Amino acid sequence: MYQLPGIPDKWKWFPEARYGLFLHWGPYAALGRGEQILFREHMDPAAYEEAACKWNPKRFDAKKWAKLAKSFGMKYACLTTRHHDGYCLWDSRYTDYTSMRQAPKRDFVREYADAFRTEGLKIGLYYSWLDWRVPAYFDGPDKDPDGWAEMKKYIYGQLEELLTGYGKIDYFFFDGAWPRNRDELESEAILRQMRIWQPDILVNNRLGISTHKVGEEDPGSDWDLGDFGTPEREIHAERTRLWESCDVTTQRFWGYSAGEDAKTSKQLLDILCECAEKGGNLLMNIGPDGDGEFPPQVVANLSAVGDWLTRNGEAVYGTDNGDFTEFSTHGRETSRGNTLYLIIKFWDGNPELRVNDLLTDVKEAVILGTDISLSVRREDHAVILSGLPKEKPEALFPVIRLTCDGPIRTNEWGVSRNWQGDPDRLARWAEKRGNSVWVRK
Numbered sequence: 001m002y003q004l005p006g007i008p009d010k011w012k013w014f015p016e017a018r019y020g021l022f023l024h025w026g027p028y029a030a031l032g033r034g035e036q037i038l039f040r041e042h043m044d045p046a047a048y049e050e051a052a053c054k055w056n057p058k059r060f061d062a063k064k065w066a067k068l069a070k071s072f073g074m075k076y077a078c079l080t081t082r083h084h085d086g087y088c089l090w091d092s093r094y095t096d097y098t099s100m101r102q103a104p105k106r107d108f109v110r111e112y113a114d115a116f117r118t119e120g121l122k123i124g125l126y127y128s129w130l131d132w133r134v135p136a137y138f139d140g141p142d143k144d145p146d147g148w149a150e151m152k153k154y155i156y157g158q159l160e161e162l163l164t165g166y167g168k169i170d171y172f173f174f175d176g177a178w179p180r181n182r183d184e185l186e187s188e189a190i191l192r193q194m195r196i197w198q199p200d201i202l203v204n205n206r207l208g209i210s211t212h213k214v215g216e217e218d219p220g221s222d223w224d225l226g227d228f229g230t231p232e233r234e235i236h237a238e239r240t241r242l243w244e245s246c247d248v249t250t251q252r253f254w255g256y257s258a259g260e261d262a263k264t265s266k267q268l269l270d271i272l273c274e275c276a277e278k279g280g281n282l283l284m285n286i287g288p289d290g291d292g293e294f295p296p297q298v299v300a301n302l303s304a305v306g307d308w309l310t311r312n313g314e315a316v317y318g319t320d321n322g323d324f325t326e327f328s329t330h331g332r333e334t335s336r337g338n339t340l341y342l343i344i345k346f347w348d349g350n351p352e353l354r355v356n357d358l359l360t361d362v363k364e365a366v367i368l369g370t371d372i373s374l375s376v377r378r379e380d381h382a383v384i385l386s387g388l389p390k391e392k393p394e395a396l397f398p399v400i401r402l403t404c405d406g407p408i409r410t411n412e413w414g415v416s417r418n419w420q421g422d423p424d425r426l427a428r429w430a431e432k433r434g435n436s437v438w439v440r441k
């Protein structure tokens with residue numbers, strides 16, 4: 001990621017961090033079927049609002065959340081201050097649909113920001129442009145100019161509250177822009193103002209679809225505003241700006257969903273390593289339950305990843321992307337300068353491991369978290385590591401650190417693999433097999 005030119009110093013913490021915690025939490029958590037139950041189940045809005053106003057998560061303890069997030073190895077967090085249902089987790093003076101004015105009588109955003117900052121995590125806030133209670137959002141400025149202007153004031157006022165009343169906000173995650181475009185939302189002007197309130201802030205790319213109107217042809221510049229890209233439940237590297245993939249610790253929903261299975265710790269770790277390998281961040285979500293507790297299985301699985309990070313974190317935090325050679329049959333690769341990390345997903349007990357196509361010589365090879373150092377020899381286009389123990393030396397994925405004697409370089413095979421580059425290379429390789437396949441004819 002440091003290969004990306006021109007990242008200002010004030011933003012360097014972000015690629016350095018690599019791993020953050022997304023928190024989807026609001027009155028919907030008490031209903032236990034995801035964050036969009038109001039819309040997805042066509043709930044009676046009045047019944048939803050009544051339940052929301054009574055929602056009172058007595059066990060919510062921001063300090064406990066922050067300590068857990070830290071123990072998971074996460075370096076920043078992002079809390080849903082207002083999701084699409086419009087309920088606000090802070091003391092907003094623009095509405096009484098807030099945790100301060102309804103049953104809890106608490107400013108959850110303040111508790112969150114204070115506690116997470118105390119644990120040394122960077123503070124992120126999520127805010128949904130759309131609010132299902134506001135028809136003007138869907139009608140748009142042409143159909144309902146007055147409603148639109150009122151709604152814009154509401155959004156602007158709330159952003160001002162969030163960005164001026166809670167100390168330093170490092171990161172902001174807009175969501176739910178569709179179907180509005182960035183001209184209607186005036187997101188460029190809003191972005192400028194946000195940088196006045198918070199000069200160092202990083203803002204995501206969900207700032208309105210491109211300037212076309214819904215139904216018109218899309219000129220193809222969707223989501224190009226903003227400081228970082230946000231592929232959702234997929235890992236998609238951006239080449240020209242920072243990016244962060246977001247994903248769930250469960251299977252489908254962001255908000256708490258009773259009975260949903262948790263991803264295993266290996267699955268969670270693999271997602272993190274894939275993001276690092278491709279040069280981006282991971283924002284991993286928890287949907288705390290209606291009382292304010294993290295689901296126990298999610299805590300156990302994220303703790304195992306956090307534990308792994310205490311021994312192997314140097315292969316993730318602040319790394320550059322990897323994937324230098326075709327290594328998918330063993331695991332993943334990340335790098336930092338002349339150091340190459342081999343993250344072994346499939347430990348097969350073989351005493352030798354071939355790293356094909358690496359041109360740079362390796363001075364030293366060690367297994368992180370152990371005192372095992374491996375012997376290294378070169379065979380044509382491969383570096384062979386030997387002395388690997390039969391038993392897997394690490395509960396999740398063992399990491400081998402290769403200290404190279406110069407910048408990591410690979411041959412054409414490392415670069416082009418099977419589906420790219422000059423097909424002559426593959427023809428020559430196929431020739432070596434001869435025509436034995438025809439013999440049976």
Ligand code: GLC
Nearest residue numbers: 024035036175176232246254
């Ligand atoms: C999607 C979901 C929304 C969630 C968001 C997180 O947009 O609809 O509920 O908050 O993803 O990125």
